[in-house]
Amino acid sequence: MVKKLFNHGKNPRYHHDIINMKEVYIDEKRNTIIGAFDKNNNLIGTIAVKQFIDRFDAIKGRYKESTTAELGRCYINEDLRRQGIGSQLFDNIIQFCKEGGYDKIYLHTHRHLPGGFDFWQKKGFLIIAEENSGEEETVHMEISI
Template structure:
């Protein structure tokens, strides 16, 4: 795959099945826990979660053949994480999610391009802060977000190596 031939754009309803397949492959590869409801609920509801709400969006990286090679999403943070309850002003807090790049294309600047799209969208929508959580074991994830100006708000550690991060816009 040549990164110059790739297109980054918002996903459309017609892309959903291909995006779901890509995400499920990524989850299986990175987490080896395919089918966990807590991890896949939004994957099965992509349209309702990321496409339909005006202040949410999901982007895909597409090959010329239409294959999905990466994804990233923004939705309004919903205060669901107990350890962070009440930390964020919910209407102006965006949550970054489902940011995955095909392993053959990692470390080529595509994540930064997706982040630029997400950041511009967040500013247009009036968000003031971007929140995310990641895992230290994910290839490139934690270090990428740190390099892009996200700061740690809570490091849960443990076997999940879960780290919560944020970036003010």
């Protein structure tokens, strides 16, 4: 999905969590990645959450790391979008975050990604900052849970 959406392979600067999935999502109790599978056991969607790390200049100092989760890696097979798979994954992540002691979820997205920005707005995420420099047009969003 990274190659398809961003036209490049995994980059250690941006994809540490993908490259080190076990270390980031399995070994860390407050982090998780969830997959959705079809009846033939094919992976058709993912969503992940990890403890927020204050690494973005546009929102520096905004969040308490211990109570803020960062949502990411939400991808749904393009042939299966708008069928509720993303919503089911998101509902599971919300439950995981509540049980893990998080009270806020942060995410960043890009307007060029198909369906992402609109999906997050429909789920109640609010824009807290936008960065329009460069190619990515990053939108920072949050929701209280």
